[in-house]
Amino acid sequence: MTSITSSxxxxxxxxxxxxxxxxxxxxxxxxxxxxxxxTRRLAHLLLVEFEDWQQLTKSKLSHLLFPDxxxxxxxxxxxxxxxxxxxxxxxxQLGLEVSDQQDIYLLQAAxxxxxxxxxxxxxxxxxxPKNRLAKRGAQQLLREYQxxxxxxxxxxxxxxxxxxxxxxxxxxxxxxxxxxxxxDKAGELxxxxxxxxxxxxxxxxxxxxxxxxxxxxEPLALLFQKCLxxxxxxxxxxxxxxxxxxxxxxxxxLPVTDQKRIHRHLLNYCAKRVNRNxxxxxxxxxxxxxxxxxxxxxxxxxxxxxxxxxxxxxxACLLGSLEWADNFVEEYQQHLLPEGAKxxxxxxxxxxxxxEKRFDEALLLFGKVRFINPFYQLNCRVFQLKIYxxxxxxxxxESNLENLRLYLMRSRQATSFSKLGKRFVVLLKMLxxxxxxxxxxxxxxxxxxxxxxxxxxxxxxxALMDKDWLxxxxxxxxxxxxxxx
Numbered sequence: 001m002t003s004i005t006s007s008x009x010x011x012x013x014x015x016x017x018x019x020x021x022x023x024x025x026x027x028x029x030x031x032x033x034x035x036x037x038x039t040r041r042l043a044h045l046l047l048v049e050f051e052d053w054q055q056l057t058k059s060k061l062s063h064l065l066f067p068d069x070x071x072x073x074x075x076x077x078x079x080x081x082x083x084x085x086x087x088x089x090x091x092x093q094l095g096l097e098v099s100d101q102q103d104i105y106l107l108q109a110a111x112x113x114x115x116x117x118x119x120x121x122x123x124x125x126x127x128x129p130k131n132r133l134a135k136r137g138a139q140q141l142l143r144e145y146q147x148x149x150x151x152x153x154x155x156x157x158x159x160x161x162x163x164x165x166x167x168x169x170x171x172x173x174x175x176x177x178x179x180x181x182x183x184d185k186a187g188e189l190x191x192x193x194x195x196x197x198x199x200x201x202x203x204x205x206x207x208x209x210x211x212x213x214x215x216x217x218e219p220l221a222l223l224f225q226k227c228l229x230x231x232x233x234x235x236x237x238x239x240x241x242x243x244x245x246x247x248x249x250x251x252x253x254l255p256v257t258d259q260k261r262i263h264r265h266l267l268n269y270c271a272k273r274v275n276r277n278x279x280x281x282x283x284x285x286x287x288x289x290x291x292x293x294x295x296x297x298x299x300x301x302x303x304x305x306x307x308x309x310x311x312x313x314x315x316a317c318l319l320g321s322l323e324w325a326d327n328f329v330e331e332y333q334q335h336l337l338p339e340g341a342k343x344x345x346x347x348x349x350x351x352x353x354x355x356e357k358r359f360d361e362a363l364l365l366f367g368k369v370r371f372i373n374p375f376y377q378l379n380c381r382v383f384q385l386k387i388y389x390x391x392x393x394x395x396x397x398e399s400n401l402e403n404l405r406l407y408l409m410r411s412r413q414a415t416s417f418s419k420l421g422k423r424f425v426v427l428l429k430m431l432x433x434x435x436x437x438x439x440x441x442x443x444x445x446x447x448x449x450x451x452x453x454x455x456x457x458x459x460x461x462x463a464l465m466d467k468d469w470l471x472x473x474x475x476x477x478x479x480x481x482x483x484x485x
Contacts, residue, residue: 003053003054003055003056003057004053004056004057004058004061004080005053005054007080008084009080009081009083009084009087010046010053012084012087013046013047013087014053014338014339015337015338015339017302020094021047022047023090024043024047024086024087024090025043025044025047025048027086027089027090027093028040028043028083028086028090029043033086033089034086036079036082038065038066038079038082039079039082039083039086041064041065042061042065042079042080042083043083043086045061045064045065046083058073058076058077059071059073061076062075062076065079101143101146103122103125103126103143103147104143104146104147104150106118106122107119107122107123107146107147107150107151107154108150110122110154111150111153111154116154116155116158119150119151119154119155120151120154120155120162123147123150123151126147127147136220136253136255137220137254137255137257137258138177138180138181138184138220138257138258139255139257140255141173141174141176141177141180141220142173142174142177144169144170144173145170145171145173145174145177148166148167148169148170148173149166149167149170151163151166152164152166152167152170176218176220176221179212179221180220180221180224182209183209183221183224183225183227183228184224184227184261184265186206186209186228187224187227187228187230187231187265187268188264188265188268189206190202190206190228190231190232191231191265191268191269191272202231202232206228206232207232209225209228210225210228210229210232210233212225219246219249219250219253220250220254220258222246223243223246223247223250223254223258223262224261224262224265226239226242226243226246227243227262227265227266229243230243230265230266230268230269231265231268231269234269234272234273240266240269240270240284243262243265243266244266247259247262247263247266256297259297260297263288263291263292263297266288267285267288267289269281270282270284270285270288271285277458282315282318282319283319285315286315286316286319286321289312289315289316290324293312293328293332298312299335302335303335303336303337304332304335304336305337306336306337306340306344309329309332309336309344309348310344310347310348310375312328313325313328313329313348313351313352314351316328317351317352317354317355318468320355322352322355322356325351325352325355326349326352329345329348329349329352330349333345339372340370340372342368342370343368343369343370343372343376346365346366346368346369347365347366347369347376347379347380349365350362350363350365350366350369350380350383351383353365354383354386354387357390359387359390359391362383362387363384363387366380366383366384374411377407377411378404378408378420378421378465379465381400381403381404381407382404382421382424382465382466384400385397385400385401385404385428386466386469388400389428389432389473397432398432401425401428401429401432404421404425405422405425408421408422408425420465421465423465424465424466424470427453427456427457427470428470430453430456431453431470431473431474431477434446434449434450434453434477435477438477438480447478450474450477450478451478453474454471454474454475457470457471457474458471
């Protein structure tokens with residue numbers, strides 16, 4: 001019997017928080033949204049009666065939903081489909097609650113029904129000092145455009161003064177919003193187009209955006225212009241530091257969404273420089289992550305993405321900030337999405353223990369990681385290899401190295417990581433073999449081969465995992481023999 005855990009419905013339900021699951025159950029039971037009894041029953045089964053969904057199959061659900069009928073899995077599939085549609089409506093409702101678009105929807109409904117007085121009163125309420133948003137960001141500019149445009153459309157046949165006034169405001173807001181969006185998206189496009197190699201080819205239209213003379217009273221546009229400049233003129237470090245300074249000056253007046261977008265541009269720039277082996281930008285990137293962690297700007301809806309959790313921990317460890325990394329892993333484990341949270345926590349704590357050279361603890365923690373995706377499968381295996389190397393456990397090292405080689409060769413799941421892993425396996429094998437031949441080689445020849453291996457490791461910086469660790473092991477081997485002989 002196949003579990004229902006691979007279904008679209010269960011996969012998405014797992015992403016809801018405990019509080020959201022309770023609210024969704026209320027939503028499903030509301031007669032305004034749903035009167036279908038089997039759908040209500042299915043929601044209760046999934047959200048109340050069965051915490052472990054692995055126990056549930058469509059066959060079992062058929063007996064629970066339709067106890068007086070023969071087993072009917074297609075009927076269960078239909079009910080699951082109905083519940084999925086209700087989940088989509090529920091998510092729409094959640095999106096509306098946290099957006100600043102409720103006034104817009106009310107104005108639209110009132111405008112289409114020619115409720116002129118309601119449009120006017122709703123508009124005045126929305127722009128009143130009490131309700132005016134203190135932080136002006138891109139979404140606020142768009143909101144101003146939408147409010148004024150709806151007011152213009154409502155009054156253009158009744159009150160030309162109100163209509164013209166609103167249209168003028170709508171155009172100003174639209175122009176400012178569109179400029180900010182173009183600058184932001186152009187910068188993001190440039191970051192993607194140079195992925196890994198920093199070969200940027202900005203178009204004339206993008207370059208024109210960098211030359212616009214923007215007024216200082218529009219700091220949002222200035223900030224995103226600086227973001228774009230870090231990508232179009234990456235050699236000029238001043239753009240990056242100017243952006244950092246400008247953000248510090250205006251961050252209190254910016255909404256969280258725009259602060260996050262600007263930080264993403266800063267991180268993109270640092271990543272470009274790190275990929276070019278300018279390792280001082282690792283410290284810059286780490287400083288940005290520390291700020292985001294301290295301010296909780298790193299969270300989305302109260303959660304941190306596993307890839308971000310992994311990247312920050314790795315960066316802190318590489319820079320030797322092990323106490324900070326330990327605290328970060330512990331503090332932010334509560335913000336991981338429930339799906340795979342235990343594995344992400346064990347994996348990252350194991351990384352910290354590895355860098356602390358507490359290898360036995362690290363191995364135990366890596367053993368607790370469920371291979372929910374190829375990333376964890378490959379990285380756990382590589383860390384285990386590094387531990388066996390560090391401990392001098394030659395037999396375990398060689399057997400596990402061969403197992404990893406075979407896994408990368410056979411596993412379709414590992415395709416996206418296979419090049420990184422395969423090259424690591426080849427280079428580590430070369431290092432092991434070279435160390436085994438050390439006693440039979442003249443010291444000078446041994447040193448030359450180590451130097452050649454080091455060149456091989458550094459020749460393709462974007463196509464090798466754990467390059468720093470490999471380079472350190474090569475340097476250690478070089479210091480173990482005299483240079484003459």
